[in-house]
Amino acid sequence: MTASRLDLDRIIDDPRTRIIVCCGSGGVGKTTTAAALGLRAAERGRQACVLTVDPARRLAQSMGLTSLDNTPRQVDGVHQDSGGSLHAMMLDMKRTFDEIVEAHADPDRAAQILANPFYQSLSSSFAGTQEYMAMEKLGQLRHADEWDLIVVDTPPSRSALDFLDAPQRLGRFLDGRLIRLLTGPAKVGMSFMGVLNAGFSMMTSALTKILGAQVLKDAQTFVTALDTMFGGFRERAESTYRLLQAPGTAFLVIAAPEPDALREASYFVERLDAERMPLAGLILNRVHTSPASRLSAARSLAASETLDSHNEAPGTGSASAGDVDGSDSRLIAAAALRLHAERMQLGKREGRLAEHFTSAHPAVPVAEVPAQPEDVHDLSGLRVIGELLCADPGAS
Amino acid sequence: MSTDTDWDGVRLHVVTGKGGTGKTTVAAALALALATPERRVLLIEVEGRQGVARLFDCPPLPYAERKVGIGLGTGSRSGQGGDVYALAVDPEGALLDYLAMFYNMRRAGSALTKLGVVDFATTIAPGLSDVLVTGKATEATRRRTGGKESPHVYHCVVMDAPPTGRIGRFLNVSTEVSDLARVGPVKTHADTVAKVIRSPQTAVHFVTTLEEMPVQETLDGLTELRELTGGTIAPGAVVVNMARPTVLAPDALAAAASGSLDLAALAAGLKAAGLGDDDHLAADLATELKEHSVQVAMQDRAREELRKAGRPQYELPMLTDGIDLAGLYQLAAALRKQGAA
Secondary structure: OOOOEOOHHHHHHOOOOOEEEEEOOOOOOHHHHHHHHHHHHHHOOOEEEEEEOOOOOHHHHHOOOOOOOOOOEEOOOOOOOOOOEEEEEEOOHHHHHHHHHHHHOOHHHHHHHHHOHHHHHHHHOOOOHHHHHHHHHHHHHHHHOOOOEEEEEOOOOOOOOHHHHHHHHHHHHHHOHHHHHHHHHHHHOHHHHHHOOHHHHHHHHHHHHHHOHHHHHHHHHHHHHHHHHHOOHHHHHHHHHHHHHOOOEEEEEEEOOOHHHHHHHHHHHHHHHHOOOOEEEEEEEEEOOOOOOOOOHHHHHHHHHHHHHHHHOHHHOOOOHHHHHHHHHHHHHHHHHHHHHHHHHHHHHHHHHHHHHHHHOOOOOEEEEEOOOOOOOOHHHHHHHHHHHOOOHHHO | OOOOOOOOOOOEEEEEEOOOOOHHHHHHHHHHHHOOOOOOEEEEEOOOOOHHHHHOOOOOOOOOOEEEEEOOOOOOOOOOOOEEEEEEOOHHHHHHHHHHHHHOOHHHHHHHHHOOHHHHHHHHOHHHHHHHHHHHHHHHHHOEOOOOOOOEOOOEEEEEOOOHHHHHHHHOHHHHHHOOOOOOHHHHHHHHHHHHHOOOOEEEEEEEOOOHHHHHHHHHHHHHHHHHHOOOOOEEEEEEEEEOOOOOOHHHHHHHHHOOOOHHHHHHHHHHOOOOOOOOHHHHHHHHHHHHHHHHHHHHHHHHHHHOOOOOEEEEEOOOOOOOHHHHHHHHHHHHHOOOO
């Protein structure tokens, strides 16, 4: 089964596309893809902004920048003939969170929250908060309306689903009964506990036992502060969610032709479908192709073995100078053929994996990007990736 | 037979790496390599991906120690290796375990789970769930068959840990927790865990491929580990995974790289191999050789860069057919041969 071709130029050229979300498991080239798409869109006339959330500063590296911060910066060296521009930023998770606190609380209360140990742990840890803040920042950038296309690279989550779940999960907690429980005793006293589920009192005693009374108190203070400050985290999370479901958003699932990455991609496709998120297609990075695909792995390997047997038996020829050259050429040809066989084998295996994905998800268009011999670390490299992403399928 | 390895005395091997570098595969291969005859090894997975079960071709692992395979043998005379057990640790299971083990409070634990306290802990204070997970690993490392002087249940434990970007915090449990809880039982527990992690019994291995970004993350990860923990957590080896072999002699490689490869010679060689009827084949294969030479040069630069870390460096080949059980043993043998186990 052949997948339909994902037409990325159509997506980035369509002025109705306002947000592109790149998701997928770690190490599949999400950041590079996001940067390449942002650059291509900018050079085709869009006012594009790339938002990355990676603490390893990968986008900075691949865009040849030494540093990025929490405000989008214009990227130099972008061709501006079409009137487009490119900005890029790397999310500073803690800074974003601090800014929300500072914007929503009076100075005293803000200072109190910023100093709370739970706040510090929450705002600087990588799990959950990062996803939440990425969505928060995305909302802010979209709202600012300075860019007509925002390309987001999602965090390298523990699980692919964190990215969709975390904002709601955080919202759920800060609205939920656990919070009422944590904030409750301070307000209503322990006598009220008997009325509640028997598990509750057991739980508080367990929590006190494990964490100690001071920790529980810190948690209560923190949660109460956040609760009063935001007036409904859930509402916020839901508006982000609706932004993602809107028709102006295009989700791209990124994968490499490896079993784990494609399994994760399948998972993502199903999940996005279940959440009615607008999936545009799958990008398969680092696919091994060959300019000599007409020569199969088996034939190539057999031919190299033929040459090996010639080379192992040098006595079979005459000892003229020409024969010395002949053995050299056989050596290099044998090496080239072995290399080609390996490449074809790899390509074949990858093709099978991709087919497997497509038979499970026949409606998902796919764009394949051939493996590059070298890492991308500058704009011209990103430009090449952009061309490959959008290449006419008939061309290769 | 006992040979010296680079990690004699290390009983908790923590394996980290950037996403996509094959961290789980390397952890599994290391477990097989460490399980020499009579030596039982435990492989712990902490991220809930069930990658270990897939590698060993067995049903999803529960929160229980299950035998998943037999270690790599030591040659014709000594026979087969020791048992390899595996365990998937999730924060929830670890919390229940912790409550049952230290407080005899399994029922309260279930109530906590039902109320979403574990979810709460991972959201509000990930340091707490990390200490539960690492706590399970250190408990398995310290566990003995009987009294104080009895042998350890596991000769060693291999942990498939979170990726490089999170490893410093993940292992720095006692500091992460003491920011939240200065005193109390969790703090005490974290200190016990930290004692094992910071002892010479623990080493943290970094898995990377020979590409720029994974290499950079490896070097950054090593630096972060040193800085976050004040050098108290011992860095282990750098394991290069999925290295592509070089098929050309150095001079041919240089020629391919500069584009001065003798096309006529290549064509003549192809003709000798019976592939003389395709006029463009030599040029197309030369293109592949050129790309290969670029890749080899990149790999060499990456190796050089990694050596700056000054860690023992092992190299595992790319397996073109993907990783199956046979491939895993092949990698285990390569690790053992290079002194990793």
